[in-house]
Amino acid sequence: MSTNDTETEFTDTEDTYVYGGGANDDAGQEGRVFTASGGDWDELVDEATALNEERIVVNMGPQHPSTHGVLRLILELDGETVTEARGGIGYLHTGIEKNMEFRTWTQGTTFCTRMDYLMPIFNETAYCLSVERLLGIEDQIPERATTIRVMMMELNRIGSHMVCLATGGMELGATTIMTIGFRERERILSLFEMVTGLRMNHAYVRPGGVAQDLPAGAIDKVKEIVPELRRGIGEIEKLLNENPIYKGRTVGVGHLSLTGCMALGITGPILRSAGLPLDLRRSNPYCGYETYDFDVITRAECDAYARYRIRVEEMKQSLRIVEQAVERLQHSVGEPVMVQDKKIGWPAQLSVGGDGMGNSLDHIREIMSTSMESLIHHFKIVTEGFRVPPGQAYVPIESPKGELGAHVVSDGGTRPFRAHFRDPSFNNLQAVAAMSEGGMIADVIVAVASIDPVMGGVDR
C-alpha cells in the first residue's frame, strides 16, 4: 500500500467514540482506539452488502432432536428456503460388519440384530436366509420356524411403523401421536420379551431356524394384542387422516416422483407412495409369503402424507398376516423349530430355571452324564461353530423401510468372510436432497421423518 495518496489511514478516534463511549467518559484511561476505514475497505463492504443475500449454512444435527437420531443435515438457507441439503452420516458407525468377521456364523445374528434397532427381527432374518442359502439348507428349515419368523417379522413391522409415525409426529410437535405410537409398540415389545427374552436386540432368529419355540401362552398373548393394536391403529387414523394441521404439514411435502425413486434406488413405502407396487413379499417371495393373503398398498401422491397413509394400511395388512400365521402355529404345536441337521442346528434347549432363562437342566444332565459324544458335539458346535461352503449369497427381504439384504461371503470357514448389509435407510437417505431442496426448512423435518431412517442401520 502506498503511503501518500492512500485514503486509508489510521485515525485517532478520540473524537469519534466508536465503542459508544461519550466524550465525557474517561477515554483517556482506555488509551487511543484505532479503526481502519476508507479506501478499498469501504468498497469491499459495499460489494458485500450489495449482494443483499441472507445465505447461511446451517448444520442441523448430529445432535438435533428432530433429525431422527445422529443424522447431520448440512443445509444452505436463503432466508427460510433450503437451497441445498446434504446428509452427513457416520456418527453411529460401530463396525458391526467387521466384527462379524471375527465371530461364528451363529454369533453373527447377535451383531446384526443391533444394526437397525427398530427392526431387529428383519436384520436377523435377512442374515439367516443368506447363510441358509450358502449352507444349502433352505428347504430343510422347519415349517414352524418359518411361520414363527413371519409372525415375528410382521409384528416387528407394526412396531417399526409405529415408531416412525410416533417420532415423526413428535418432530412436528404432535406429542399425542407419539404417546399412542409408543403405547401400541409397547404391546409388541412385551410380546417379544415373552418370546425371545429381550425387548430389543433379540438374536432370536438363528441360521437353521429360531432360538426356541414359542413359550406357553404366547399365542394367547398374540391373540390378545391383535385387537388392541387394531384399535390403536384406528385411533391414529382418526387423529391424523383428516387432521387439517397434520395434512397442512405433510400434503405435498417431501415430494419424490417415481423417476426420482428409481434413479436413487428407493424401495419400501417411499417407492409405493409413488404408485409402484413393489413389495418383495409379493414379487420375490421368501419365508412362504406367497401362501399368505395380504394386499400391497400403493398411493400416487408421492408425498409425506401418502407415506403416512401407506404405513397405516401396511400395519393393518401385517395384522392380517399375523392372524394367518397364528392360525398355522396352532396346528403345528410341538413341531421342531430348528433344522434337524445336528451339524448345524444350535443344540441349546432353553427353559426357565431358578435363576432365569438358561439351558434346560434335563439337557445339561443328558449331555454331561449320559453321552460323552453329545458333550463333545455340544462343545464343538458352540465354541467352533459350523462351516459354510465357500461362495456368496444375497437374499433380499421386505423390511418396514424397504429392501434389506445381506450379502454374505464365505471362504469355507467357521466365520463369515464378509457380511455386508444393504440397509434401506442408508440408501433412502440419499433422497434428502431431492425431497427438501427448494422447500422450507420446516419441511426438511417432515421429509426426513417420511424417509424413516434409523441411524443404527445407516451407519452399522
Add this chain to the structure above:
Amino acid sequence: MSEQTPSVDAGGDNLPAGPGAVPEPIRRGERRGMFGASKGGDTSGYGGLVRPVLYPAPSVRPYGGYFDELADTLEASLGGDTYGAAVHQVVIDRGEMTLHVRREHLLEVLRALRDDPALRFELCLGVSGVNYPDDIGAELHAVYHFHSITNGNRRLRVEVTCPDADPHIPSATEIYPATNWHERETWDMFGIVFDGHPALTRILMPDDWPGHPQRKDYPLGGIPVEYKGGTVPPPDQRRSYS
C-alpha cells in the same frame, strides 16, 4: 468360454471329461492346519494340513432358468466381441447369477443392463466390497446387485475386480445415481477408487481417518478384558478355527 471345449475328449463313451472341459473351481487362497492351534500345541497330526479354498466354478451353458435368456440378451445388446471381452466368467451358484465383468467394460455392461428393454434392471441395490488378499491380481472385488421390475423381478449380480496395486474401478453413478453413497462406503472401507465419482469422500469413518477398515490387513483392534481373575483376549487374538 464353452466353445473352447477340446474335441479330443469327446471320443470316449464313458470316460470322464478331460481337463478344461469342465471349469475348475476358482481357487482363492488356502487353509492350513485344523484346530486353530498355531503355536505348536496341536498334537493331532492335522497341523500340517493344507486345503485350497475353492469358490464355485464358472458355469457353462446351459445355465438353466432365465439365466440363458439373460446372457443371450446381454450378448446381443453388447455385441459378441464386447460381451466376450467384458464378461470373463459367469457363475451360477445357489440359484444366483454372477457376471464377472472386466472393469474396462463395466460402464458398457451397466448401460446395457439398464437401457435394453429386454434386460431393464431399473434398480441397482448398491455396491459391496470384498477383500480377497490371496486372490493375486484381483484382491479387491466390488459386487453390485440388480433388480429388474419390468422383466419379472429378476435378480443379477455383477462382480468387478481390481488389483491392490491399482485400486481403480469406474464409477457407476452416472448410470445408477443410487450407487453414490454405496461407492463412497466401498472407498471408505476398502480403498477402491471409483473414477468419475462426483465426490468420493469418506462416509462412515471420519474424514482424516488413516486406512480402510474392512480390508483383511486392517486389524480389528480391542483390548483384553479381565473377569474374575481370568483374561479374555480381544476377539481378533482369540483362537480361530481355520
